[in-house]
Amino acid sequence: MNIQESINPNLKSNRVPSSDEVVALRSLIRAETVALESVKTSLAQAEGETITASKRVEEARLTLEAALSALSAAQETAATLSKLLEPIELSIRQKKGILHPLRRFPP
Secondary structure, eight states: OOOHHOOOOGGGGOOOOHHHHHHHHHHHHHHHHHEEEEEHHHHHHHHHHHHHHHHHHHHHHHHHHHHHHHHHHHHHHHHHHHHHHHHHHHHHHHHHHHHOOOGGGGO
């Protein structure tokens, strides 16, 4: 037996409530109905916000995925170009060395 059953004798009997009980019960039903509607409205708003937030999260995930892809491609390109720098710089230094004015002096 739970506490509600021990407090409310009407739950396990067919006793007819008195007129004062009917008034009190109807008043409680109205108050609980108002509270229920308020909770339902709040729940609907929360569910709507959840859907909106989920959509924003998905959009952000796709944006992040695209940004990470672009970053990876840029890093790969930078690494490839970086490897090309040294041979080109060496080639330029060699050609400049050939053209250096000191080479024009007789030996």
